[in-house]
Every structure is written in structure tokens, then in C-alpha cells.
Amino acid sequence: MVLKVFFPQCCNRADSGLLVGRWISGHESAVVLAVIHYPFIPGQVKQYIQQMEAQSGAELSVLGSWSLPKDGQEGMESFLRDLSTIFPQQRWLQVHRQLGKTGFSCRVLQRGQDGKLVQRETKKKIEGGDEEEEEEEKVIFVHYEQKKVMFSQLHPVEDQTEPPSELRQVFQAVSGSAPLFFLDRYDDGPLKSTHWQSSGREASIVVELLKQSSVPLCLLLSWLLSIWTWASSGRVFSLFPLRFLSRSLSSCVQLRYRTDHMRTLGSPERAAGHTALMSKANLLVSVLLDVSLGLLLMFWLYRDDHISMLANTLVPAADHVAKQLEELLQWLMGAPAGLKMNRALDQVLGRFFLYHIHLWISYIHLLAPCVEAILWYGGLSACLGLTFALSLLSDMVALLTFHIYCFYVYGARLYCLKLYGLSSLWRLFRGKKWNVLRQRVDSCCYDLDQLFIGTLLFTVLLFLLPTTALYYLVFTLLRLVVVLFQGVLHLSIDFINSFPLFAVALRLTRPHRLAEGVKFRVLCEEPGTALHLLMEINPLKCGSVVQTYRTPTYSCYPKDSWAALVQKLFVGELVYPWRHKSTKTD
Numbered sequence: 001m002v003l004k005v006f007f008p009q010c011c012n013r014a015d016s017g018l019l020v021g022r023w024i025s026g027h028e029s030a031v032v033l034a035v036i037h038y039p040f041i042p043g044q045v046k047q048y049i050q051q052m053e054a055q056s057g058a059e060l061s062v063l064g065s066w067s068l069p070k071d072g073q074e075g076m077e078s079f080l081r082d083l084s085t086i087f088p089q090q091r092w093l094q095v096h097r098q099l100g101k102t103g104f105s106c107r108v109l110q111r112g113q114d115g116k117l118v119q120r121e122t123k124k125k126i127e128g129g130d131e132e133e134e135e136e137e138k139v140i141f142v143h144y145e146q147k148k149v150m151f152s153q154l155h156p157v158e159d160q161t162e163p164p165s166e167l168r169q170v171f172q173a174v175s176g177s178a179p180l181f182f183l184d185r186y187d188d189g190p191l192k193s194t195h196w197q198s199s200g201r202e203a204s205i206v207v208e209l210l211k212q213s214s215v216p217l218c219l220l221l222s223w224l225l226s227i228w229t230w231a232s233s234g235r236v237f238s239l240f241p242l243r244f245l246s247r248s249l250s251s252c253v254q255l256r257y258r259t260d261h262m263r264t265l266g267s268p269e270r271a272a273g274h275t276a277l278m279s280k281a282n283l284l285v286s287v288l289l290d291v292s293l294g295l296l297l298m299f300w301l302y303r304d305d306h307i308s309m310l311a312n313t314l315v316p317a318a319d320h321v322a323k324q325l326e327e328l329l330q331w332l333m334g335a336p337a338g339l340k341m342n343r344a345l346d347q348v349l350g351r352f353f354l355y356h357i358h359l360w361i362s363y364i365h366l367l368a369p370c371v372e373a374i375l376w377y378g379g380l381s382a383c384l385g386l387t388f389a390l391s392l393l394s395d396m397v398a399l400l401t402f403h404i405y406c407f408y409v410y411g412a413r414l415y416c417l418k419l420y421g422l423s424s425l426w427r428l429f430r431g432k433k434w435n436v437l438r439q440r441v442d443s444c445c446y447d448l449d450q451l452f453i454g455t456l457l458f459t460v461l462l463f464l465l466p467t468t469a470l471y472y473l474v475f476t477l478l479r480l481v482v483v484l485f486q487g488v489l490h491l492s493i494d495f496i497n498s499f500p501l502f503a504v505a506l507r508l509t510r511p512h513r514l515a516e517g518v519k520f521r522v523l524c525e526e527p528g529t530a531l532h533l534l535m536e537i538n539p540l541k542c543g544s545v546v547q548t549y550r551t552p553t554y555s556c557y558p559k560d561s562w563a564a565l566v567q568k569l570f571v572g573e574l575v576y577p578w579r580h581k582s583t584k585t586d
Contacts, residue, residue, distance in 0.1 A: 003108060003139050004029040005093065006170055006535070008146040011035045012097075014194035016070070016080065018045060019063040019093060020180070022173050027166045030093070031173045033146075033180055034195040035066050042086045044190050048183075055179040064093030064109075084109065093139075103529030106139040143523055144535040146196035148512040149174045150181075153274045155516055155540050155548065167518060250391040251381070254493065257553065258385070261287060278503055278549055285502040286551065290385035293496075297389055298382040307379060311372035318364045318400060322357055325403075329353050332471065341467045349471055353407055360403040387493045394489045401482045408479035409574065411472035416572030418461050418468055425458040476569060500549035504542065511539035 006029065014035040021032040036045060049060050065080030084092040092109040152175075154168055164172065181197045183189070246252040261283050301307055333350035335341070367374075378396075382389040398405075427433060428451070433444040446454070506513050517538045524532040540548075568575045 001138065002028060004142055005095075005106070005139055006031045006142045006144055007095075007104075008032060008034075008196065009143050010146055010196050010198065011066070011194050012143075014066065014068065016067045017065070017193075018080070018083070018087075019066050019095065020049065020060060020193070021063045022059050022061060023063070023091075024166055024169050024173070026163070027169070029166055029170070030063050031170050032063060033060070033174065033177050034183075034193045037192045037194065038080075040191055042083060046087075048191055052177070052180045056177050058173065058176045060177070060180070061089060062087040063089070064091075064095060067094075067096045069098070098529075101526055101529060103524045103526045103532050104141060105528065106141070106530050108139060139530045141530050141532045142520070142535050143532060144170075145512075146174060148537055150178075150196065151175070151510075152512050152515040152537055155514065155544070157273075157275060171515075250394045250490070250493075251388060254387050254391040255384075257497070258287075258387070278500075279551065281502040282500040282549055282551055285505075286497060286499070287385070289501060290387050290496055291383070293386035294382040294384060294389060297386055298379060301379045301382070307375050308372060311375050314371055314375075315364060315368045319361065322361050322364070325357055326354065328474065329357070332474065336470065339466070339470070341470065342464055345464055345467045349467070352410075353471075356403055356406060385496075387496050390489050390493050394486050397482065397486060397489075404475065404478050404482055407475040411468070411475045412572045412574055415468050415472040418465050419572055421461050422458065422465070425454050425461070428454040429458075472572065494553055497553045498551040500546060500551065503545050503549040507539060507542055507545045512537045514540040514545060516540040516544070 004027075011032065011034070015037045017035050017037040017040070019032050020034045020036055021030060023030050036048075045062070049062070053060050065083065067080055080094070088111075090111050092111075094107040094109065096105050096107075097103075098105065149171055152171060154171055180193075181195050183191060183193050246256070265280060265283055265287070329350050333346055378392050379389070381392050424434065427441065428446060431443055431445065432441050434440075435442045503514070515537045518535050519538055520533045520535055522532070523534040565575060
């Protein structure tokens with residue numbers, strides 16, 4: 001039988017006294033939390049332990065005695081052993097540290113049927129004719145650093161319905177006994193103890209001030225958010241144009257998402273559990289970082305008149321893009337790459353798209369006097385955060401490239417219509433038809449007139465398909481370039497919103513706070529003493545930290561797999577590779 005005693009390193013040189021801790025249920029283990037020094041009154045120790053149990057809600061008891069020889073305390077060990085009659089425990093640990101040795105010696109006293117504590121002696125027993133020796137209970141001391149275990153959190157967090165493991169119960173016993181560590185050796189009370197805060201309580205004035213000021217700040221933030229929610233829920237914003245813009249514009253989506261963040265931070269309710277607390281901390285750091293980067297961007301924009309420089313560059317750049325598109329259409333209306341196209345359809349499509357480009361150029365020149373004012377007032381959104389500025393930039397790119405989107409939609413619809421027409425006429429030649437009610441292909445008999453008209457239409461669509469496919473290919477590539485740029489912006493926004501900066505910083509500066517497990521190494525193995533092991537904390541890997549504490553966002557992500565995306569591009573379906581999660585499609 002092996003008994004594991006988890007012993008704090010801070011108590012290795014504690015004065016003689018009583019070991020206070022708890023037994024691990026379901027395991028042959030005990031956790032030592034503190035040492036109460038001699039002299040003391042046993043009745044006061046009992047009362048103190050009852051108060052600590054009421055405050056912490058954890059089960060505490062006197063595990064045994066601890067003796068460290070000093071001058072004038074020769075009979076201390078026998079005196080502490082006699083205290084076992086006052087503290088009725090099933091087991092009593094007598095831990096003794098000898099002078100000149102690093103290790104401890106420990107005797108485990110068992111309470112017999114007569115109620116007295118006796119040491120388990122070595123005896124022989126006969127089973128099946130063979131004699132076997134039953135040895136006395138062995139003790140292994142597992143030394144741990146109490147401060148690190150106190151603030152550590154084992155990962156992954158287990159389900160509350162399942163019984164916790166032995167190691168997790170050890171961590172819970174230490175972290176759940178915070179009121180026990182309020183008593184130190186400098187108190188004026190009748191009891192003095194040794195633990196990780198025995199040299200004085202550790203505290204921070206800044207942290208205490210933040211705790212005191214967080215309550216009124218949260219109440220103020222909740223009041224402001226309630227006013228904003230009431231104003232945004234008006235009937236005016238439920239009209240179709242405003243509702244459509246609020247769901248389509250990235251800046252509106254980011255504003256709604258950030259409002260949810262601020263509502264979570266401004267909630268006066270206490271975070272329930274380690275995960276919720278870390279989530280709030282990550283949100284707070286994410287918001288502060290976002291606002292800081294936004295203010296830096298504002299400082300750059302409004303310094304040295306950069307906004308005027310951007311406004312003077314934007315309109316010529318739009319004219320240059322429009323001219324390049326005109327040259328591209330002129331090239332497509334000829335013989336692109338030596339391909340022979342259907343001239344009539346080629347001229348119709350080319351002139352149709354050229355007309356849209358002329359309209360777009362007129363629109364850009366009409367807005368040219370207002371571009372600088374739009375950029376000046378739009379730059380003020382950076383005070384809300386860098387994500388707002390990037391969202392506004394994404395919306396501006398979408399508006400400035402709206403003609404490319406229109407070209408892509410026209411070409412995709414025309415190409416898709418021809419493909420569906422060809423596939424339907426191909427079924428006609430095979431004597432099949434599509435059953436709309438049952439959503440399947442059924443057999444069908446066609447007469448000669450239907451076959452003749454079907455053959456004629458199939459031939460026309462087949463010979464017109466290369467011209468349509470060329471226009472669709474060109475404008476799809478242009479559209480994908482715009483989508484790729486917007487995707488980079490959305491990925492940057494998603495990274496700022498969801499990256500757990502606080503958790504990663506905690507992992508780098510305080511690696512013991514996020515524990516993946518523990519490792520043991522032999523600390524001391526001296527003759528005449530128990531085996532001593534040192535428990536060290538294995539920190540959680542950085543990749544696991546990001547994956548565990550990453551904040552869920554509306555995110556920009558591929559809605560389908562890459563194979564499905566290529567398939568949609570091939571058949572001419574409209575694709576939106578980066579769609580917000582909150583957006584619903586019909």
C-alpha cells in the first residue's frame with residue numbers, strides 16, 4: 001500500500017506544528033495546505049478549521065503532525081503525537097525531518113477498533129499454503145510549488161458530471177482553499193501558520209483600484225448600450241433599404257459584433273468559471289488593442305495631410321482602372337488570342353459592358369468633389385478601432401468595384417443559363433426530362449417537331465457558348481482579385497477580433513497559469529527517509545492556447561470546400577467565398 005502526500009515546498013522549513021489539508025476521496029492521497037505552528041490551543045485550531053470550511057466550502061482537516069528539531073523542543077514529537085486523540089482522524093501522519101538530511105521520515109498511524117491509533121506493523125499471512133509478507137504502508141512525498149498550483153488551471157477542462165481525477169482534485173484543493181492562506185506568521189492572533197503567503201499577503205494596488213472602479217464603469221457601459229440598443233431597434237431601421245445595408249455592409253456588421261462584445265464586458269454578472277473569465281479578459285485586451293491601433297491610424301491619416309493625398313490619388317486610379325477595362329473589352333471584341341468568336345454576340349456583349357463603364361466613369365467624376373470629405377469623416381471611424389477602419393475600407397472597395405461585380409453577375413447568369421439550356425436539351429435527345437415535382441429525371445417521348453426545335457436550339461447555344469464563356473472567364477478572374485483583397489481585409493479583422501492575446505501573453509509570461517499536465521522527477525532518495533518527488537507543471541502549448549481561447553466571431557471563411565467552390569465556378573453559379581455567418585441565404 002502506497003500513500004502519496006502532496007507537500008508544499010514552502011513548508012519544508014516550517015516550525016513544528018499541525019499539518020492542515022484534506023484527503024483525496026477515492027485515492028490513497030493527501031494534500032498538505034498549511035502548517036499551524038506551536039504553541040496553539042487545540043480548541044482554537046478546531047474552530048479555525050470550521051471557519052475556513054464555511055468560507056471556502058471545501059473539506060479541511062488536521063492530517064497529522066510536523067516536527068522540525070530545534071533547541072528546547074526535545075519532547076515536541078511525542079507531544080504532537082498525543083494530539084491525535086483530540087483530532088479524531090482515521091489516519092494520522094507523523095512527519096519528522098531529521099537534522100542534516102533533506103528527506104522526511106513519516107509514520108502512518110491507523111485507528112483501530114478500540115479507537116486508538118497504532119502503527120501498522122509487518123506481519124505474515126498465509127494464502128493458499130504460501131506465506132506472504134504484508135508490509136507496512138509506504139509513503140511517497142510529492143513536493144509542489146504552492147503558488148503555481150494555486151493559480152494553475154489544468155487543461156482540457158473536464159466535464160463537471162464526470163468524477164475528477166486525482167491530480168485535478170489536488171489542484172482544486174489548493175485553489176479552493178484561498179481563505180486558509182489569509183492567516184500568516186505576522187498576524188496578532190493566537191494561531192500562526194506557514195504557507196505560500198506566510199511572509200505576507202501578495203497584493204497589487206493597481207489591481208485593487210481596477211476592481212473598485214470596474215463596477216461603476218460596467219454600470220455606465222450597460223446604460224449606454226441599452227440606449228444604443230433602444231435607438232437601433234426603431235422601426236426606421238427595420239425598413240428594407242436600411243435592413244439590407246446593415247446586413248451587407250461590413251462596417252455595420254462589425255459595429256453590431258463589437259456591441260455584443262461591449263455588452264459582455266459591461267455585464268455586472270460575475271464570470272462563472274475559468275473559461276468565462278479568460279473569455280472576458282481576452283475580449284477586453286482585444287478591444288483595447290483594436291482601439292489603440294485605430295488611434296495610431298488616425299494619427300497617421302490626419303498628420304501631414306495624408307487624406308488629401310489619398311483623395312487626389314483615388315480618382316485617377318479609378319480612371320486608370322476604367323481605361324484598362326475599356327482596352328480589355330476592345331481586345332475581347334476583336335480576335336482575342338487568335339480565337340474566332342461569334343462576332344454578333346461579341347459586339348453586343350462588348351458594347352453592353354462598355355456602356356456600363358461609361359456610366360461608372362460619370363459616377364466617379366460626379367463624386368470626385370466629395371471624395372476628400374468622405375475620407376475625412378470616414379477616417380474618424382478609426383477611433384472606434386482598427387477593425388472599423390478596415391471594415392469601412394472593405395465597403396469602399398466594394399462600392400468602387402461595383403461595376404466589376406455587375407460584369408461578373410451578367411456573365412455568370414448568361415453562362416449559367418446556356419449551360420442549363422444545353423443540359424436540358426441534351427436530356428431531350430436521350431428521351432429524358434427533368435421532373436420538377438419529384439426532383440428527378442424521368443423518361444419522356446418527344447415528337448419530331450420537338451426534336452427539331454431542340455436540335456436547332458442546342459446547336460445555337462453550343463456555338464454561342466465559347467463567346468459567353470470567354471467573357472465569363474475574364475470577369476470572373478477580375479472579380480476573384482477583388483474578393484481576394486477583401487478576404488485579406490476580413491481575415492485581418494477576424495484575427496484582431498478573435499486572437500486571444502491575453503491568454504497568449506499569460507502563456508509567455510506566466511506559463512504555469514495554463515497547465516497541460518505535470519511531470520515528476522526524483523528530488524531526494526536517502527536511506528531511512530521516504531521517497532521524495534518534485535512535481536513540475538507542464539505549460540500548455542501556444543497552439544493549444546490559441547485553439548482553446550480563440551474568441552468566436554462572425555468571421556470570414558469559405559462557405560464550401562475548395563472542390564465545391566471550383567464546381568460552382570465551372571457551372572456559373574454565383575459564389576461568395578467570404579460570407580458572414582450571421583447572413584442567411586435563401
